[in-house]
Amino acid sequence: METPKIKIGIIGMGRMGITHFSIINTHEKAEIVSVADTSSITLDILKKYIKSLQVFKDYKELIDVSKPDAIVVCTPPNLNYQIIKYAFEKGIHVFCEKPFTADRKQAKELADLFNKSGLINQVGYGSRSHDVFIKTKLLIESKIIGDVIRYKSEMFSCAKTKKSNGDSWREKRENGGGVVFEMGSHLIDLNNYLFGPAEKVGGTVLNTVFSKKVEDIVSSTIFHKDGLAGTLLVNWSDESYRKPMINIEIFGSKGKIVVDFYGYKIYLMEENNSLNMRKGWNIFKLPDVITPVPFYVRGNEFTRQLYYFIDLVCKKETNSICDFNDGLRAQEIIEMLFIDSENIKK
Amino acid sequence: MDSIDKIVFGDNQFFGINHMSQEKSQQLSEKFYDIKNIYKVYDSAIECGIDAIMLNSNQRAPEICEYFRKNQSKYSNLKWYPSIPYPHKYANMVAEKGIFPAINELIFSNNTTSGVLGMVTKGSSALLSKDAIKLMQMLIDLEIRMFKGLDIKVIFLQNIVTDLMLGYGIKEIFEEYCYYVKRKYNVLPGFITINLPFCLNKLKEWNIKDVVVCSSINKIGFTMSPNIETYEEIIKNNDSSVYQIMAMSTLASGAIKPQEAYDYINQQNIQSVVFGASSKNHIEETVKMIKL
Numbered sequence: 162m163e164t165p166k167i168k169i170g171i172i173g174m175g176r177m178g179i180t181h182f183s184i185i186n187t188h189e190k191a192e193i194v195s196v197a198d199t200s201s202i203t204l205d206i207l208k209k210y211i212k213s214l215q216v217f218k219d220y221k222e223l224i225d226v227s228k229p230d231a232i233v234v235c236t237p238p239n240l241n242y243q244i245i246k247y248a249f250e251k252g253i254h255v256f257c258e259k260p261f262t263a264d265r266k267q268a269k270e271l272a273d274l275f276n277k278s279g280l281i282n283q284v285g286y287g288s289r290s291h292d293v294f295i296k297t298k299l300l301i302e303s304k305i306i307g308d309v310i311r312y313k314s315e316m317f318s319c320a321k322t323k324k325s326n327g328d329s330w331r332e333k334r335e336n337g338g339g340v341v342f343e344m345g346s347h348l349i350d351l352n353n354y355l356f357g358p359a360e361k362v363g364g365t366v367l368n369t370v371f372s373k374k375v376e377d378i379v380s381s382t383i384f385h386k387d388g389l390a391g392t393l394l395v396n397w398s399d400e401s402y403r404k405p406m407i408n409i410e411i412f413g414s415k416g417k418i419v420v421d422f423y424g425y426k427i428y429l430m431e432e433n434n435s436l437n438m439r440k441g442w443n444i445f446k447l448p449d450v451i452t453p454v455p456f457y458v459r460g461n462e463f464t465r466q467l468y469y470f471i472d473l474v475c476k477k478e479t480n481s482i483c484d485f486n487d488g489l490r491a492q493e494i495i496e497m498l499f500i501d502s503e504n505i506k507k
Numbered sequence: 508m509d510s511i512d513k514i515v516f517g518d519n520q521f522f523g524i525n526h527m528s529q530e531k532s533q534q535l536s537e538k539f540y541d542i543k544n545i546y547k548v549y550d551s552a553i554e555c556g557i558d559a560i561m562l563n564s565n566q567r568a569p570e571i572c573e574y575f576r577k578n579q580s581k582y583s584n585l586k587w588y589p590s591i592p593y594p595h596k597y598a599n600m601v602a603e604k605g606i607f608p609a610i611n612e613l614i615f616s617n618n619t620t621s622g623v624l625g626m627v628t629k630g631s632s633a634l635l636s637k638d639a640i641k642l643m644q645m646l647i648d649l650e651i652r653m654f655k656g657l658d659i660k661v662i663f664l665q666n667i668v669t670d671l672m673l674g675y676g677i678k679e680i681f682e683e684y685c686y687y688v689k690r691k692y693n694v695l696p697g698f699i700t701i702n703l704p705f706c707l708n709k710l711k712e713w714n715i716k717d718v719v720v721c722s723s724i725n726k727i728g729f730t731m732s733p734n735i736e737t738y739e740e741i742i743k744n745n746d747s748s749v750y751q752i753m754a755m756s757t758l759a760s761g762a763i764k765p766q767e768a769y770d771y772i773n774q775q776n777i778q779s780v781v782f783g784a785s786s787k788n789h790i791e792e793t794v795k796m797i798k799l
Contacts, residue, residue, distance in 0.1 A: 176601045183674025187705070202607045205637040210677045403522075403536075404595065448729040448762035457701040457732040458670045 166192040167474050170227055172220045172244055173235035174198040174207070177258050177285070180459055181233050184467050187456040191471045195227035220244050224251055231281070231474050233467075234258060237330045238337025242267040249274050254281040256470045260346040260495065261488030263337035268492040272485040283470045283481045284488035286350040288407070290465035292451045297409070297420050298355055305433055306413030309356060312391035316348045318405035320397040327373035334499075339375030341367070341495055345395040348407060350483070350491040352383060352391060355409070358490045359383045365501035370398040381498055423447050508717040509695060510778070511661060511751050512559035513799045515588055516552045516790075517783035521545050522565060535785065542570060551787035553582070555794045561588040561781050562654075563665065566596075569653040576656045588781075590663040590699060591650035610642055640683045647687060661719050662688045663697035670700055678713045685715055695719050699755070701730050704737045707750060716749050721781065723756035726763050726771040730756055742776050753779040769796035 169191050171178050178196070185191050195215040198204055204216040217223040224232065224247060231254035234244050241262050248255050249271070261284045262268045275282040288294050301309060321340070331338035353359055361384045367376035377398040384390050411418040416429040424446040432440045454464040469482055481487075521539045539545050545567075549560070562568055568589075575582050600609040651662060664672075664684065672680055685696040696718050700706040703722035710718060724742070728735030745752060754777050758768045772780060773796075780797050784790045 175605055176598070179601070179606055180671065183671045186674050186676060198605070200605050200607065202637065203605055206607065206639050209637050210639060210679060211675070403532075446760065446762055448727055448759045451729065453728060453730070453732045453734055455733045456670075456674065456705060457730070458674055459667060 164190075164475075166190055167230045167471065168192055168194045168228065169231050169233060169471075170195040170197070170223050170229035171233045171235065172197045172223060173237075173240075173258075174200070174203050175235060178233070178235035180463060181235060181256075181467060183458050184456060184464050185233070185471065188468060188471050190475050194229055195223050197223040221247060224248060224253065229253060231256065231470075238342060239263040239335060242271065245271050246274070249278065249280065252278075252280065254470075254474050256283045256285065256467070257485075257488070258285045259287075259350070259488070259491075260284075260337055260342050261485065261492055263335060263342065265489070265492045265496045268485070268489040272489040275485050279477075279479060281470065281473045281477075281479055281481065282485045283466070283473075284350075284483050284485065284491075285466060286347060286354075286483045286487070286491070287460070287462040287466055288347055288351045289354050289483050290462040290469070291422070292461060293420055293422060293425055293447065294351060294355070296445075296450050297411075297418060297425060300418060300425075300427065301355060301411065301413075303436065305415070305427065305429070305436055305438070306411065306417055307415030309389055309411055309413045311389075311412045312352070312356065313408075313410045314348050314352055314391055315394045315408045316344060316405065317395075317399045317402045318344060318397045319400045319402050320344065320405070321371050321377055322398055322400045324371050325373055332372060332374045334375055339372070340377050340395055340397045341379050341498055344397050344405070345379050345393070345498075346491050346495060348393060348395055349383075349494045350487065351407070351409075352393065353487065353490050353494070354483075355411075356385050356389055356391065359385050359494050362494060362497045362501050365498045365505065367498075367502045379498060379502075381501065383494070424450060508748060508751065509660070511588075511695070511719055511753065512586060513779050514557055514794060514797055515559040515561050515753065515779060515781040516549070516557045517561050517755065517781045518563060520783040520785045521548070522563075522567065538785065542567070542574075545571065546574060548785055548787075548790075552790050553585075555787070555790045557790070557794065558584045559586045559588060559660065561590060561663070563593055564589060564591045564650045564653060565593040568593075572653045572655075572657060579656075585658065586660040587654060587657045588661045588663060588697070589651060589654050589659060590665045590697075592646065592665060592668065593650075594665055594667040607642075610646065640679065643680065643684065644687050644691075647684075648691075651692065659692060659694045661695040661697040662692060663699050663719070663721060666699040666701055669698045669706065670702055673700065673702060673706055673709060676709070678715075681710070681713060681715055685718060689717075695751075697721060697753075702732045703752075704733065704741045707741055707745065710750065718749075719751045719753060719779075721753040721755055723759075724752075724754035724772065724775065724777065725757050725759040726768060727759050729759035729762060739775070745776055747776065747778050751778040752776070753781055755781045757782060765793060765796060769793075769798075773798045 169185055171182055174196055186193055197217040197220045208216045215227045232248050234241055234257040238260050241257055245255050330336045363382045365381040368378040370377040378396040380394045383393055408421045419426045427443045429438055429440055454461045520535055688696040699721045723730040731738050754772055757772050782793055
């Protein structure tokens with residue numbers, strides 16, 4: 162007999178919810194049974210064209226009535242805590258969009274709950290599933306550039322290049338708005354993934370450019386274990402970037418790695434025969450690195466992380482690529498950045 | 508079905524879209540900041556015998572279209588292959604407001620200013636009656652307006668939208684898109700996709716015919732989902748009288764040498780190639796290498 166498909170409910174049909182629906186719908190072992198959103202127009206239109214879909218305005222109803230095996234949470238971050246906690250009580254696996262929550266304490270409580278539960282939990286920090294960063298992580302672990310000593314990490318986009326009226330959910334820090342939560346969290350998590358969990362931050366500066374109530378630029382120094390340190394700069398008000406871009410430069414005792422979405426370059430002080438790389442620069446472009454995903458929407462990383470989650474649910478395995486503990490670690494750094502920037506102003 | 512042009516000149520190079528490197532992307536962006544440099548490259552392409560242009564409906568497209576309309580006597584043979592929409596325009600709006608409120612705002616803001624009241628009425632009633640098809644038709648009209656007066660051959664749906672919609676698997680959307688494009692504009696409907704096998708299989712399953720499908724096709728399988736083998740199989744067995752296939756990303760962002768890339772392309776059952784280049788030499792060489 163064919164094993165039944167795992168039933169999935171999506172909560173929040175904004176940009177990420179819309180994307181995740183498309184991708185999950187192509188996975189042969191998953192079936193989207195329900196969606197919840199506050200917009201009745203969105204729900205009605207979906208229902209009109211996808212007859213079998215159950216739609217709800219309330220996430221509790223979605224969980225109680227459609228009884229999914231797993232939910233995908235794509236709501237503004239300040240709503241995640243109550244939704245995920247309710248899912249936990251009902252024994253439901255959770256994929257949650259980044260950032261995990263808008264509050265560190267809530268993140269801690271959720272991570273603790275899920276750690277003991279055997280429920281699969283994942284946070285959607287997609288960069289961990291991006292071809293170039295998967296490869297970068299392996300290169301660092303191979304010690305090809307020796308011990309990592311310092312790094313420089315930057316992320317830019319043109320997401321906020323006009324004055325706003327301050328009305329959107331994204332214009333409040335307590336909702337999880339602002340460049341630190343929305344964009345910086347990606348880079349904070351990526352640094353944790355590549356260099357190990359950060360322990361403290363220093364010299365944090367936040368700037369406002371176009372937003373009314375939240376910051377548009379953040380810069381800071383990030384401290385990891387054993388003296389490893391790096392800088393972080395995130396700016397979403399830079400119109401010269403057509404789409405989001407991450408640049409990381411990693412300096413080690415035997416060379417360095419420079420990586421962005423287009424590929425990576427490795428400078429070696431000595432040739433490395435086992436990895437077939439010469440002394441000096443070795444250049445690898447995206448086509449050398451990338452492996453296609455079964456179905457592509459917007460980027461390989463989106464499909465890779467969701468298929469990974471679904472496969473874990475199918476196999477009932479909890480070794481997530483980015484679990485709630487990782488989500489909590491990013492959250493801790495986010496809180497440290499805000500506190501540090503306040504302390505500096507005093 | 509009308510045959511499409513074997514060689515179509517693309518536009519990525521003009522808008523700083525380069526998958527090879529950030530610096531290259533920036534250089535191109537600077538070079539083509541002056542729109543006259545874009546026209547010069549188009550002239551070179553035309554001198555090399557190209558008379559078909561694919562252009563995405565981005566912020567600079569209206570000005571380019573206007574130029575070609577004004578100089579229609581000089582460019583009377585040109586055929587146009589617009590791709591719509593320009594996705595980045597919508598991305599932030601959708602993230603902030605949700606998809607339908609964003610569409611709503613777009614339709615309203617674009618029309619109240621230019622005084623096209625009919626569309627506003629049509630838009631609000633489409634939203635009220637939850638008619639996604641009507642909304643889609645209005646978005647097509649909105650995006651294609653800038654190409655008015657040009658000789659359009661195919662209207663392509665840009666890949667982010669095609670692939671997103673493919674995932675939902677809603678037959679009606681694809682059916683109605685094709686129907687509307689054929690009926691209202693009297694041109695061929697086209698889909699750009701990174702999932703060519705998935706797309707062709709769906710179109711067949713839904714019995715949607717006479718469509719052009721454009722997809723990245725290259726020797727190393729770059730941005731070809733699920734994999735190159737599935738692509739080769741479906742291309743080999745494709746009936747080109749029903750689905751014409753256009754290859755893009757043939758050089759895999761420069762990872763394959765041109766001769767090697769086109770030796771591969773020339774062996775496939777492909778009807779057309781879209782490529783972009785910014786020097787006359789490159790255009791000339793590429794045109795010589797394509798033998799479909």
